[in-house]
Amino acid sequence: MTAGPRRRVGVLVSGRGSNMAALIEAAADSSFPAEIALVLSNRPGAGALDRAAAAGLPTAVVDHKAYPDRESFDRAVHAALVAANVKLVCLAGFMRLLTPWFVETWRDRLINIHPALLPAYKGLHTHERALADGVKLHGCTVHVVRAEMDVGPIIAQAAVPVVEGDDPDSLAARVLKAEHALYPAALALFASGRAVVDGERVRISGEPAAPPALVWPAA
Numbered sequence: 001m002t003a004g005p006r007r008r009v010g011v012l013v014s015g016r017g018s019n020m021a022a023l024i025e026a027a028a029d030s031s032f033p034a035e036i037a038l039v040l041s042n043r044p045g046a047g048a049l050d051r052a053a054a055a056g057l058p059t060a061v062v063d064h065k066a067y068p069d070r071e072s073f074d075r076a077v078h079a080a081l082v083a084a085n086v087k088l089v090c091l092a093g094f095m096r097l098l099t100p101w102f103v104e105t106w107r108d109r110l111i112n113i114h115p116a117l118l119p120a121y122k123g124l125h126t127h128e129r130a131l132a133d134g135v136k137l138h139g140c141t142v143h144v145v146r147a148e149m150d151v152g153p154i155i156a157q158a159a160v161p162v163v164e165g166d167d168p169d170s171l172a173a174r175v176l177k178a179e180h181a182l183y184p185a186a187l188a189l190f191a192s193g194r195a196v197v198d199g200e201r202v203r204i205s206g207e208p209a210a211p212p213a214l215v216w217p218a219a
């Protein structure tokens, strides 16, 4: 996939870590342009930590409850990332708002996956809100992080249909499956340098021919 050195990635997690697992699986291929250098959780009991350790990866816990304010927590996270020689950070279900200091320190080296087609449905409960609005397509987005929540240059998106009878759980499961394909693909684009931040947009070089529009429901 790339001839250059693999970018050292830190993955920040808070929960079960299924997206982290997808990144680990992709990075297990030595031709993937990134390697997972550290998995860091703010929650000591996060299931993601066990999954990462089982894959033989270094893990760290920086418990936010041990810090008096957000910035001292963020500085401890930053120190752990630097100590692991991390060059690029992936948020993967990391449930803490990062301070502007952290976001600026990692500017254009910090990416996130969000379970909606941004800029629609920023924030929480995206699947419930999409269902309430009756949208026919929903999905997920990998974007470069800016200080404002769920805002930043979009690297890649995946769309899934909303089908008759969906509830938030069935829709979440369909989106999550798309997330597991999208995040490694977006990380590969970003880590290899094919996706480059240009102002508040991401330019992709060597873009493949666009597929036909996804029309849902199909006639």
Ligand code: GRF
Pocket (backbone or CB within 6 Å): 015, 016, 017, 018, 019, 020, 092, 093, 094, 113, 114, 115, 140, 176, 179
């Ligand atoms: C995913 O839906 C992701 O888009 C959101 O948080 C969830 C994390 O799930 N940011 P997991 O821990 O990766 O399984």
